Amino acid sequence: MNVVIIRNPVAGGRRQSGAWKAAYKAFSDQFPGLDVQESRSGGDAIRLAREQADRGCDLLIVAGGDGTISDVVHGILTSTRPDTPLAFLPIGTGCDFVRNFAPPVDPVELARRIAGASPRKIDAGLLLARDAQGLEQRRYFANITSVGISGEIVDAVNAGGRRKIVTGPLRFLLFSVMAILRYRPYRFDILVDGMRVHKGPLAIAAIANGGWFGGGMHITPQADVADGLFDVAVMREESVFGLLGLLKSLYTAGHLGHPLLSFHRGRRVELRPQDPDRFPIEVDGENPIRGGFVAEIVPDALTIRF
Numbered sequence: 389m390n391v392v393i394i395r396n397p398v399a400g401g402r403r404q405s406g407a408w409k410a411a412y413k414a415f416s417d418q419f420p421g422l423d424v425q426e427s428r429s430g431g432d433a434i435r436l437a438r439e440q441a442d443r444g445c446d447l448l449i450v451a452g453g454d455g456t457i458s459d460v461v462h463g464i465l466t467s468t469r470p471d472t473p474l475a476f477l478p479i480g481t482g483c484d485f486v487r488n489f490a491p492p493v494d495p496v497e498l499a500r501r502i503a504g505a506s507p508r509k510i511d512a513g514l515l516l517a518r519d520a521q522g523l524e525q526r527r528y529f530a531n532i533t534s535v536g537i538s539g540e541i542v543d544a545v546n547a548g549g550r551r552k553i554v555t556g557p558l559r560f561l562l563f564s565v566m567a568i569l570r571y572r573p574y575r576f577d578i579l580v581d582g583m584r585v586h587k588g589p590l591a592i593a594a595i596a597n598g599g600w601f602g603g604g605m606h607i608t609p610q611a612d613v614a615d616g617l618f619d620v621a622v623m624r625e626e627s628v629f630g631l632l633g634l635l636k637s638l639y640t641a642g643h644l645g646h647p648l649l650s651f652h653r654g655r656r657v658e659l660r661p662q663d664p665d666r667f668p669i670e671v672d673g674e675n676p677i678r679g680g681f682v683a684e685i686v687p688d689a690l691t692i693r694f
């Protein structure tokens with residue numbers, strides 16, 4: 389079996405090199421002849437995944453965080469073999485997408501689980517947007533695309549180079565508090581399957597395939613990665629104090645029932661900014677697109693062995 393790890397050497401900060409060494413040993417014991425391909429720059433994992441899928445790789449394992457998973461998903465789904473099986477070796481800052489599958493922490497157990505897993509299908513998201521020249525952009529994603537305060541948080545989390553003093557989920561918490569303290573409402577319209585579910589000031593909207601973002605915030609606890617639908621969470625305008633309370637409750641899904649929060653389900657979600665200059669977006673914890681967009685769920689798009 390031809391197994392390739394696509395590794396992001398900077399995911400999770402430099403402190404992750406010890407975790408990688410242990411994981412590499414566990415995975416090469418489980419998969420003799422294992423090949424490792426390292427991404428050389430931001431977005432390079434897209435090229436690597438596409439090449440490996442095109443050449444007929446039997447299993448692609450992503451060693452990195454959510455941004456690397458997102459790139460690999462985009463690479464596989466734009467290759468000639470979009471059904472190439474995928475697995476995950478979580479080494480990143482937030483590692484939110486893999487939370488949907490409750491993987492073991494121990495790398496030996498993880499490698500064993502992947503080796504014994506049967507292929508199964510899960511959904512992916514597809515974003516349709518326009519770049520500054522008006523050309524259509526198509527971007528697949530694995531987990532969650534969100535706009536509003538989360539976009540600002542991700543900008544701050546990813547800024548400042550890759551040598552980070554605070555790493556892991558604590559980094560998201562720190563930058564979330566800072567962004568909330570600076571918060572002013574954003575204004576945009578949201579349509580789910582053609583129905584307007586929101587118009588006007590807002591704190592955050594999340595379009596979710598999976599349930600977690602922001603390093604363990606359980607924003608859409610009802611989300612199912614294989615139900616052919618997005619779960620959409622819409623948090624209306626709220627005071628800074630109210631948002632800090634919401635942030636705390638997100639980790640335990642205690643935000644359900646919040647009077648300013650609504651949940652919706654659908655296959656197609658459209659976000660139209662009323663003020664395009666204040667429309668921060670994050671896609672799986674990164675910022676690959678700008679401006680208004682349509683998100684479509686692609687049912688059963690991905691084959692995973694996990």
Ligand SMILES: Nc1ncnc2c1ncn2[C@@H]1O[C@H](COP(=O)(O)OP(=O)(O)OP(=O)(O)O)[C@@H](O)[C@H]1O
Pocket residue numbers: 396397398399400401427428429430431432433452453454455456457459479480481482483484672673674
């Ligand atoms: N060799 C490289 N040098 C610099 N950046 C890279 C390199 N390879 C990949 N990247 C970029 O690193 C970024 C971060 O990767 P990733 O999201 O996997 O880790 P993370 O941010 O630590 O984890 P998480 O997204 O789970 O919080 C991605 O945007 C990716 O494009």
